Amino acid sequence: MTDTTVQTATKPDMMRFIKANIRDYALLLSLLAIMVFFQFTTGGTLFKPINMTNLILQNSYIVIMALGMLLIIVAGHIDLSVGSVSGFVGAVAAVMMVNWKLDPFLAVIACLALGAVIGGAQGYLVAYYKIPAFIVTLAGMLVFKGLALTVLGGASVGPFPKEFQLLSSGFVPDFTASSFNWLAILIGSAVTAAIIFFNFKERRNQQEHGLAEEPDVIFYGRNLLIAVAFLGFSYLMASYKGLPNVLIVMFTLIALFVFITTRTTFGRRVYAMGGNEKAAKLSGINTERMTFMIFVIMGTLAALAGLIFAARLNVATPKAGLGFELEVIAACFIGGAAVTGGVGKIIGAVIGAFIIGVMNNGMSILGVGIDLQQVIKGAVLMLAVFLDVYYKNKG
Amino acid sequence: MQPILEMRGITKTFPGVKALTDVNLSVMPGEIHAVVGENGAGKSTLMKVLSGVYPHGSYDGQIFFEGTERKFGSIKDSEDTGIIIIHQELALVPLLSIAENIFLGHETARHGVIDWFVAFRRTQELLKKVGLKDHPNTLITNIGTGKQQLVEIAKALNKSVKLLILDEPTSSLNETDSNALLELLKGFRAQGISSILITHKLNEVMKVADRITVIRDGKTVDMLDVTTGEVDEDRIIKAMVGRELTDRYPPRHAKVLDTIFEVKDWNVYHPLHAERQMIKNVSFHVKKGEVVGIAGLMGAGRTELAMSIFGRAYGQKISGEVKLHGKAVDVSTIPKAMDAGLAYATEDRKTYGLVLIDHIKHNVTLANLEGVSSRGVVNDLNELTVANKYRKDLAIRCSGVFQTTVNLSGGNQQKVVLSKWLFSGPEVLILDEPTRGIDVGAKYEIYGIINKLAEEGKAVIVISSEMPELLGISDRIYVMNDGRFVAEMPAKEASQEKIMRAIMKSWEN
Numbered sequence: 069m070t071d072t073t074v075q076t077a078t079k080p081d082m083m084r085f086i087k088a089n090i091r092d093y094a095l096l097l098s099l100l101a102i103m104v105f106f107q108f109t110t111g112g113t114l115f116k117p118i119n120m121t122n123l124i125l126q127n128s129y130i131v132i133m134a135l136g137m138l139l140i141i142v143a144g145h146i147d148l149s150v151g152s153v154s155g156f157v158g159a160v161a162a163v164m165m166v167n168w169k170l171d172p173f174l175a176v177i178a179c180l181a182l183g184a185v186i187g188g189a190q191g192y193l194v195a196y197y198k199i200p201a202f203i204v205t206l207a208g209m210l211v212f213k214g215l216a217l218t219v220l221g222g223a224s225v226g227p228f229p230k231e232f233q234l235l236s237s238g239f240v241p242d243f244t245a246s247s248f249n250w251l252a253i254l255i256g257s258a259v260t261a262a263i264i265f266f267n268f269k270e271r272r273n274q275q276e277h278g279l280a281e282e283p284d285v286i287f288y289g290r291n292l293l294i295a296v297a298f299l300g301f302s303y304l305m306a307s308y309k310g311l312p313n314v315l316i317v318m319f320t321l322i323a324l325f326v327f328i329t330t331r332t333t334f335g336r337r338v339y340a341m342g343g344n345e346k347a348a349k350l351s352g353i354n355t356e357r358m359t360f361m362i363f364v365i366m367g368t369l370a371a372l373a374g375l376i377f378a379a380r381l382n383v384a385t386p387k388a389g390l391g392f393e394l395e396v397i398a399a400c401f402i403g404g405a406a407v408t409g410g411v412g413k414i415i416g417a418v419i420g421a422f423i424i425g426v427m428n429n430g431m432s433i434l435g436v437g438i439d440l441q442q443v444i445k446g447a448v449l450m451l452a453v454f455l456d457v458y459y460k461n462k463g
Numbered sequence: 464m465q466p467i468l469e470m471r472g473i474t475k476t477f478p479g480v481k482a483l484t485d486v487n488l489s490v491m492p493g494e495i496h497a498v499v500g501e502n503g504a505g506k507s508t509l510m511k512v513l514s515g516v517y518p519h520g521s522y523d524g525q526i527f528f529e530g531t532e533r534k535f536g537s538i539k540d541s542e543d544t545g546i547i548i549i550h551q552e553l554a555l556v557p558l559l560s561i562a563e564n565i566f567l568g569h570e571t572a573r574h575g576v577i578d579w580f581v582a583f584r585r586t587q588e589l590l591k592k593v594g595l596k597d598h599p600n601t602l603i604t605n606i607g608t609g610k611q612q613l614v615e616i617a618k619a620l621n622k623s624v625k626l627l628i629l630d631e632p633t634s635s636l637n638e639t640d641s642n643a644l645l646e647l648l649k650g651f652r653a654q655g656i657s658s659i660l661i662t663h664k665l666n667e668v669m670k671v672a673d674r675i676t677v678i679r680d681g682k683t684v685d686m687l688d689v690t691t692g693e694v695d696e697d698r699i700i701k702a703m704v705g706r707e708l709t710d711r712y713p714p715r716h717a718k719v720l721d722t723i724f725e726v727k728d729w730n731v732y733h734p735l736h737a738e739r740q741m742i743k744n745v746s747f748h749v750k751k752g753e754v755v756g757i758a759g760l761m762g763a764g765r766t767e768l769a770m771s772i773f774g775r776a777y778g779q780k781i782s783g784e785v786k787l788h789g790k791a792v793d794v795s796t797i798p799k800a801m802d803a804g805l806a807y808a809t810e811d812r813k814t815y816g817l818v819l820i821d822h823i824k825h826n827v828t829l830a831n832l833e834g835v836s837s838r839g840v841v842n843d844l845n846e847l848t849v850a851n852k853y854r855k856d857l858a859i860r861c862s863g864v865f866q867t868t869v870n871l872s873g874g875n876q877q878k879v880v881l882s883k884w885l886f887s888g889p890e891v892l893i894l895d896e897p898t899r900g901i902d903v904g905a906k907y908e909i910y911g912i913i914n915k916l917a918e919e920g921k922a923v924i925v926i927s928s929e930m931p932e933l934l935g936i937s938d939r940i941y942v943m944n945d946g947r948f949v950a951e952m953p954a955k956e957a958s959q960e961k962i963m964r965a966i967m968k969s970w971e972n
Contacts, residue, residue, distance in 0.1 A: 277847065332839050333832040340829055343818035350776060350815050351830040351883065352801045410820050 082283045091404055091456070095416060098452075099423050106430030113433050114426070117308035120301070125236060125380060127425035128314040129154065129373035131418055133392065134399040135325040136366035138417040141400050142329075143359060144342040144409030145194060145201035147366050148393050149186075149208030154374030155389025156212040157183050161375055162225035162384030165232060172232040180371050186212070187367015188360065195359035209393070217386045226383030236380035238313040249310035256302020259319075263298070264291050314376055321369075325414045338362060342409030395424055398445070402452040423448070465530055467492045467657050468513075468546075468626055473524035475508055475517060482508045483522070483681045490626065493655045495648055497668040500678035500703055501930065506661050509678065510628055514548045515541040529625070545625030549615045551634065555603045562586040562599035565618045589617040593647060609640030616647065627651065628659045633667060634762050645671045663760045665696045665967055677702040696967060697960075704930065704959035712935035713910050717917035719938055720751040722789075724891045724922045729783035731771040741767045741778060743946040749891065749922040754913060756937035756954065757926045758962050764946040765926045766810055769893045773807035774800035787890065801830065806889035808880050810896035810926070812873070816880040819869040823861060824850040826868055826879050830887040853882035857912060874905025881912060892916060893924045898932060910936050930959045944969045 086093065107114045114120075133150050140147050157179050164175040190208050194201045227233075242251045271287060274280040282290075305311055329335040340348040341355050349355045373392070378384045403420030405412030424445060431441045468490040475483040483505050490496045500506050511517050513526065515535030526533050528544055535541045538548075555564050562582050571581040586599035593613045597606060603614065612632055619627055629648075633641040648658050648671055662668060668675060669689065677685040677699065685702040687694045731742035741764050749755045757765050770777035772785060774797030785794050787803055794800040800807075809815035817826055827850045828835050835846040850864040857878040861871060868879055877897060884892060894913070898906045913936055916923050927933050933940055933954070940957050942950040942965045950965035 273844070277844065279847075331841055331843075333836050333841055334839060336825065336829075336832060336841060339821070340818050340825070343820045344814075346815050347818055348829070350773075350797065350807070350809060352774075352798045352887075353829075354796075354798060410818070 082285070085281060085283055085286065090459075092413075092416070094455075095402075095404060095419050095423075099419050099426070102423060102426050102430070106426060106433070110430060110433045114430055115304065117304045119429070119433075120304045121308050121312060123425060123429050124312055124315050124318070126429065127421060128236075128318045129376045130392065130395050130399060130425065131318055131421045132321055132369050132376070133366075133373045133396040134403075134417040134421045135321055135414060136362070136369040137396045138325075138400050138403070138405055138412050138414055139329070139338055139362045140201070140366055141397075141405045141407075142342045142409060142412045143338050143362055144345065145359065145362075146397065147190070147201065147205045147363070148397075149190065149205040149212060150366065150370040150373075150396055151389040151392035151394075152209045152212035152216065153183060153186050153367060153370040153389070154377060154392060155387070156186075156216040156219070157371040157374035158378035158384045158388045159216040159219040159225070159386070161232075161378055162228065163219055165228055166225050172229050176232070176235075176375060179375055180368055183367040183369070183371020183374070184364050185367070187363045187365065187370070190367070191360040191363025194363060195356040216388070220384060220386050222386060224383045224385045226381075228379060228382055233379050233382055234313060235317075236312075236314055236376050237382075239310040240313060240316060242310055249306040249308075252302050252306035252310045255311060256298055256305070260295050260298040260302075263294055267291055267294075317372075317376075322414065322418055329414050334358075334361075339410055342411075344410070395421075398449045399424055402449055404456065406456075420452075464491060466490060466527075467529060469525075469527040470509070470513065471525045471527070473509065473512055473522060473526075475512055475522040481681060483512070486524075486678065486681070486683050488676050488683070490657050490659060491673075492657055493652050494673045495652055495658045495660055495671050497660045497662065497672035497675045498678060499662065499665070499668060499675060499699060501928075504678045504703075505681040506678055507630065508681075510548060510630060510659070510661065513541065514538055514546060514628065542622055545623060546628065547619040547622055547624045547626070548628040549612070549619060549630065549632065551631045555611055555614060557604040558602060560600045560602055561590070561595075561597060561606075561614055561617075564603055564614060565589060565599075565621055567618075569621065585621065586617075589620055590614075592620055593617045594643065607640075609636045609643070612636065612640070612644060613647070624656060626657045626659065628661070630661045631663070631761075632660070633662065633664060641667065663966075664970060665699050666971060668699065669694075669696060675699060679703060679705070700960055700963045700967075704963065713907065713914055715754075715914050715917070715936075717752040717754070717914060719753045720920070722748045723751045723787060724749040725784075725786040725789075726772060727784040727786070729768065729772070730781065731767060731778035732780040734778050737779060741946050742771060745783075745943075745946075745948050747941055747948060747951075749924055751920050751922055752917050753938045754917050754923045754925060754936055756933035756940040757924065757943055758930060758933050758940055759928075759943035760966060761928060763943045763966075765943050766895055767946075768943070769807055769895055769924070769926060772800070773797065773805055773893065776807075801887060801889070804888075804890035805893070806830075806884035806887055806891070807893045808877075808884050808895060808897060810899060812876050812880055816883075817868045817876060820867065822865045822867050823854065823859065823871075823879055824864040827853055827864075827882045827886060830883050834886060834888075849886060850882075853878075853886065857882055857885075858908060872905070873899075874901040874908070877901060877905070877909060878912075881909075885916075889921070891922045891924070893926070895926045896928065897925060898927070898929070906932075930962055933957075933962075934959070942966060 103114065133154070137147060137150065160182060161175055161179045164170040164178065165172055190204050193199050193204045240251060242249045244250045271280055337348065337353050337358055341353060341358055345355055374389060377388055381388070399421035400412060400417045402423055403413065403416030403418070405417065427445060427448065428441065431444065466489040470486065470488040473483050473486040486505070486509055488498070488509065498506050512522050515537050518536045519534035528546065533544060556567065559567070565586050566582050570577050571585065572578065583599050590597065590599065593616050595610060595613050595617070597610065603611060632644055636644065645667060648660070651658060660668070660672060672689050675687040675689060675694070676683060677687070687699065725748040727746045729742055729745040730740065733739035733741050745768060759765050767777050771781055772794060775781055775795055776797060785792055792803040794803055794805065813819060818829065824846060828846050832841065835842055835849055847864065853859065854861065854864055859875050859878045859882070861875060868876060871879065897913070898909050901909065913923055913925065925933065925937060934957055937954040940952055940954050940962070941948050942962050944966045947969070949969040952961065
């Protein structure tokens with residue numbers, strides 16, 4: 069927990085604050101360090117606009133699924149089926165659009181609904197029949213992997229209609245004719261301004277109630293860093309093709325899930341349930357319905373991820389989604405979620421996903437073999453969780 | 464004759480509480496020695512000292528067994544000398560067989576390979592000794608509690624026991640099984656094996672015990688010799704509860720008005736064993752501004768009663784009627800019970816009361832998040848105001864409402880649980896052991912909060928195993944035993960002796 073510091077402290081103590089929030093800083097610094105490392109070792113390729121754009125496109129579906137997975141893990145469950153479900157939904161989408169010539173918009177809606185139903189079915193078994201999520205979703209993983217094969221008849225189906233491809237390969241069109249995408253800069257600046265505005269507003273609120281515990285230096289430094297990162301990122305995007313459509317979808321979802329987990333009663337109840345299910349239940353929280361709901365959300369997000377992945381490859385293959393669940397779950401745990409439930413942050417999971425993404429990307433550029441890549445990613449996951457446990461035990 | 468066991472001047476302190484003060488206990492060879500006392504008197508602590516759960520060095524005083532001083536560092540040490548304790552909650556593995564359980568940890572193995580024939584034959588011999596005719600391969604889960612108790616004893620015999628300690632062995636047994644068990648103890652006595660019997664059932668004590676040590680408030684208050692024939696149950700009860708009411712209770716000013724809460728013909732069955740009836744035809748009522756106490760010994764069914772009323776959080780096949788202001792209300796789920804105006808503060812704060820990894824603010828609003836939210840969005844500042852209000856009203860001692868609840872003392876944790884339920888705005892509050900494990904000062908504060916609730920016109924039901932507490936804070940007391948309400952009395956006319964007698968009498972029927 070980050071906000072256990074003393075409320076009555078009038079003079080914010082820098083060291084103590086850093087200590088209390090060490091987990092968050094360490095995570096962000098790790099991502100930065102990894103990025104800087106690959107920027108150097110790849111000879112500057114990592115931060116090239118085209119590579120940055122690719123990085124977003126390659127990782128969007130992992131990030132999107134990590135949002136739902138974080139809720140699941142915080143609630144004390146797990147979902148092993150997300151990879152298979154996303155592959156299955158991609159396959160169904162291909163059949164709908166390519167074979168049946170269904171309108172892409174309708175097909176997308178139908179596929180998202182299908183994801184919700186799949187998530188709901190698994191969630192129902194977990195919530196109301198108390199079958200461990202591990203078992204239910206392990207079964208789901210096998211079932212939907214098989215169904216994807218069945219639906220596709222063992223072959224790849226594609227290509228998709230143009231409109232659907234735009235989901236992954238499209239960019240938000242610019243309003244100027246120049247090769248530099250000014251819209252990206254404009255949106256980037258607006259988002260930066262909005263984030264900093266809300267940060268300052270919250271800080272003023274905290275100060276009025278004597279709650280501001282973050283030292284000035286850190287607060288201003290943090291906002292400066294946010295500004296630099298966002299503006300720099302928009303500049304990179306602008307000098308290639310602008311903002312990918314997927315980026316907008318992903319960013320909106322991240323914002324939505326941060327809001328849900330930190331500000332809503334629903335989010336609060338998920339954390340309470342993961343922290344102590346019995347106490348939550350005795351406090352009048354319908355834990356069964358909550359569990360059911362988060363699996364529905366997870367199913368929908370897995371479906372969306374499947375659509376994005378299919379649109380990106382422009383073909384649905386029986387192998388789509390293979391192993392996604394592992395990267396998604398790893399992202400959450402690297403991001404600080406606790407296996408026991410009740411602990412974890414959306415931003416942590418997102419950063420965790422990007423740590424994996426940057427490593428995938430950087431190692432591929434360097435030509436590191438797929439075998440060694442697996443070993444290194446596994447080691448990073450183990451190290452992250454080990455440090456978590458180690459510092460927790462040390463108090 | 465030399466005593467087989469002598470405990471001299473045992474003093475055991477926990478942070479903030481002195482659990483045992485200078486306690487002495489001596490057991491003769493071939494004797495059944497009863498240790499009696501109220502809940503929380505310190506009997507279990509004393510047995511934990513004896514069996515090495517609290518290792519040598521963590522307590523003051525000396526333990527002599529068979530004439531030599533013993534310094535047990537663990538349960539294994541005490542077991543190796545022949546002291547074996549059988550706990551109230553049986554330590555058997557339900558899905559293993561009788562034989563497997565008996566030899567668990569002491570397998571008849573050579574180089575790690577178990578010789579099941581030897582185990583099997585030994586088990587048959589042991590079962591014969593305790594009078595069990597079941598097959599050694601029967602799974603524990605398939606035999607009743609009474610037989611399980613006997614398996615535990617067989618397990619003890621396998622470890623060549625010299626002193627057998629039984630903690631409330633008959634609390635979950637029926638009459639026949641209880642008698643069989645007591646007869647078995649008599650048989651052991653004839654063979655020279657000593658027993659320490661910890662029990663609330665004085666009729667059993669009178670039946671089998673040779674001598675009785677009475678413990679009260681962590682001190683040895685009496686040692687009675689039953690064999691002289693001068694001891695009767697009244698004498699024991701007097702020694703058990705004979706404390707003067709030195710605990711202080713805050714003054715009470717609440718006005719008791721009309722009945723607002725009624726429960727009629729409440730019946731509940733065990734959640735797993737559908738044939739076991741836990742609550743039998745219980746009816747009661749509570750008035751506006753009244754504090755009603757429910758007295759009883761552990762296992763009487765008080766928590767089960769409260770939780771079954773609160774949204775069927777316990778049990779199955781529940782029948783009966785709950786009325787609020789004379790109108791029947793639906794309490795079939797916890798949210799419905801809360802909507803009807805009920806609140807239940809659990810006896811087990813850590814497991815059922817608090818989200819320990821979260822801070823005070825989030826715990827206080829947990830049961831009424833709507834109260835600080837609009838359209839599903841939590842208003843942080845409202846929430847903060849609410850948390851700070853309760854922190855002040857209930858004098859929760861903490862560094863701030865962002866303190867994690869796991870770091871609070873028991874009393875302050877209890878106040879957080881109470882805050883949570885007060886903020887849910889109930890009309891009827893059921894407080895289950897509200898002062899368990901709390902120091903005297905914090906107890907006084909909790910009593911003050913209970914009085915204030917009554918003054919505000921709430922109906923308060925207090926479940927407590929501390930009789931002086933019930934006498935001090937209630938208007939009226941129901942006595943519960945074995946799933947039934949066996950007596951009802953105004954607190955003014957009640958006394959600890961009267962409550963105890965009601966309980967003992969109900970057992971005889």
